[in-house]
Amino acid sequence: FSYQTKAMEILREFEEKCKTSVAKLQQVADDMVIEMRKGLAPDSDSTLKMLISYVSNLPTGDEAGIFYALDLGGTNFRVLRVKLGGGGEVRPEFKEVSIPQSCMTGTCSELFEFITGKLAEFVATEGEDLQIAPGTQQELGFTFSFPVKQTSIDRGTLETWTKGFNIEDALNKDMVVELTKAMEDTGLDMRVAALVNDTVGALAGGKYSNPDVIAAVILGTGTNAAYIERVDAIPKWEGPLPESGEMVINMEWSNFQSPHLPLTEYDESLDASSKYPGKQTFEKMISGMYLGEIVRLVLLKMAQEARFFGDTVPPKLEESSVLTTPDMSAMHHDSTGDLKEVAAILKDKLEISDTSLDMRKVIVDLCEIVATRGARLSAAGVLGILKKLGRDNGNQKSIIAIDGGLFEHYGKFRNALQNALEELLGEEASKNILIEQSIDGSGLGAALLAASNPRLA
Numbered sequence: 001f002s003y004q005t006k007a008m009e010i011l012r013e014f015e016e017k018c019k020t021s022v023a024k025l026q027q028v029a030d031d032m033v034i035e036m037r038k039g040l041a042p043d044s045d046s047t048l049k050m051l052i053s054y055v056s057n058l059p060t061g062d063e064a065g066i067f068y069a070l071d072l073g074g075t076n077f078r079v080l081r082v083k084l085g086g087g088g089e090v091r092p093e094f095k096e097v098s099i100p101q102s103c104m105t106g107t108c109s110e111l112f113e114f115i116t117g118k119l120a121e122f123v124a125t126e127g128e129d130l131q132i133a134p135g136t137q138q139e140l141g142f143t144f145s146f147p148v149k150q151t152s153i154d155r156g157t158l159e160t161w162t163k164g165f166n167i168e169d170a171l172n173k174d175m176v177v178e179l180t181k182a183m184e185d186t187g188l189d190m191r192v193a194a195l196v197n198d199t200v201g202a203l204a205g206g207k208y209s210n211p212d213v214i215a216a217v218i219l220g221t222g223t224n225a226a227y228i229e230r231v232d233a234i235p236k237w238e239g240p241l242p243e244s245g246e247m248v249i250n251m252e253w254s255n256f257q258s259p260h261l262p263l264t265e266y267d268e269s270l271d272a273s274s275k276y277p278g279k280q281t282f283e284k285m286i287s288g289m290y291l292g293e294i295v296r297l298v299l300l301k302m303a304q305e306a307r308f309f310g311d312t313v314p315p316k317l318e319e320s321s322v323l324t325t326p327d328m329s330a331m332h333h334d335s336t337g338d339l340k341e342v343a344a345i346l347k348d349k350l351e352i353s354d355t356s357l358d359m360r361k362v363i364v365d366l367c368e369i370v371a372t373r374g375a376r377l378s379a380a381g382v383l384g385i386l387k388k389l390g391r392d393n394g395n396q397k398s399i400i401a402i403d404g405g406l407f408e409h410y411g412k413f414r415n416a417l418q419n420a421l422e423e424l425l426g427e428e429a430s431k432n433i434l435i436e437q438s439i440d441g442s443g444l445g446a447a448l449l450a451a452s453n454p455r456l457a
């Protein structure tokens with residue numbers, strides 16, 4: 001019996017449980033379709049909320065004027081401004097700040113004060129060419145990436161928090177009303193013309209630059225997807241039919257569940273100590289908020305049961321969230337022959353020194369297992385959408401816009417997703433079904449939707 005053998009056993013067992021064969025991913029995609037259908041029916045118990053976005057017309061390119069957008073929904077908060085109608089490429093100006101932890105769990109008014117404070121600072125930097133006539137109310141799109149029950153494009157109440165946020169007194173409040181109040185208090189004369197989820201924004205942003213975009217996926221702190229559905233396929237839709245006959249659906253796929261998801265004891269333990277046990281199962285296997293944490297939990301088990309780091313368990317390793325997904329990604333991409341980057345992160349983040357090259361290789365393998373599972377499950381989700389729309393055969397051109405820091409910065413995750421999708425679709429269909437990176441599409445999309453939803457006056 002050797003501890004080293006035991007450590008390898010733990011890793012191999014984890015790898016086995018994380019396997020995502022094509023057959024398994026097909027089952028996940030089929031379950032996604034079933035849950036999508038259920039969620040589109042009235043009074044459903046689907047794990048997918050399939051929220052109606054009230055976006056039935058996506059931007060056409062004819063929009064003109066200066067528009068602002070706020071993008072709140074995870075780690076970073078962005079304020080942006082874009083001038084439309086000048087022709088050519090649109091290049092929004094933006095500012096990004098990280099959200100203080102205290103704002104994520106404090107009160108509703110604290111959060112909105114923080115947001116409007118940053119917005120006011122940004123408005124003050126408006127250049128000469130962007131000045132609008134004094135007394136004209138400015139239009140703003142608000143990307144708010146949490147489950148919201150909308151009643152129109154500019155109205156919506158918060159249903160639940162996700163991604164580490166937990167502000168109880170904001171639940172069931174209309175986020176547009178709260179933002180508008182805070183803007184008034186700050187002395188900002190702006191109208192919230194559109195309240196959109198980041199996925200819906202990314203879809204609008206993606207479609208603006210490419211009309212073949214049919215869906216958008218977010219892979220950042222959290223994960224989600226939105227797509228264009230025919231209104232006659234939405235039994236729960238009430239009210240007049242939109243002229244376009246279409247409606248953007250915000251799936252809220254982060255909460256997707258299926259018996260075919262390859263869950264392990266580490267996922268169970270992550271879930272049990274999370275803010276929302278039993279919820280957000282898909283997201284907990286895929287998104288940036290959780291991948292590094294899964295790696296930590298496996299390493300912890302290897303330390304405890306196989307003395308992977310020596311006779312004692314490194315104390316830092318017992319702290320939740322010490323190893324972030326960017327750390328994991330940096331280790332995974334370490335291309336130095338002796339894995340210097342892995343050694344540096346182990347030292348900086350976990351206070352572990354004196355690791356052998358073999359140990360560091362094991363850690364890289366572990367990152368590979370966790371990232372690959374997440375990426376392949378994301379591909380299965382995309383396949384689910386394509387199947388629901390009858391587009392998985394590749395007979396029509398379909399583009400999926402993907403936005404978010406995980407997809408943007410984690411190259412091996414991105415490649416694994418791309419490969420899995422090709423594997424699932426087959427060579428022929430893959431020619432017509434493409435993934436397109438949409439950097440900051442979610443914020444730009446909100447500004448575009450604000451532009452295409454002018455005041456009715």
Ligand code: ADP
Nearest residue numbers: 074075076220221288326329404405406409410
């Ligand atoms: P959000 O809009 O939800 O704040 P972003 O799209 O800005 O998210 O993405 C931020 C997330 O992306 C981070 O929480 C992190 O998990 C992930 N991320 C950022 N940089 C990297 C990286 N280098 N490698 C892997 N993941 C990253």
Ligand code: MG
Nearest residue numbers: 073198220442
């Ligand atoms: Mg975002």
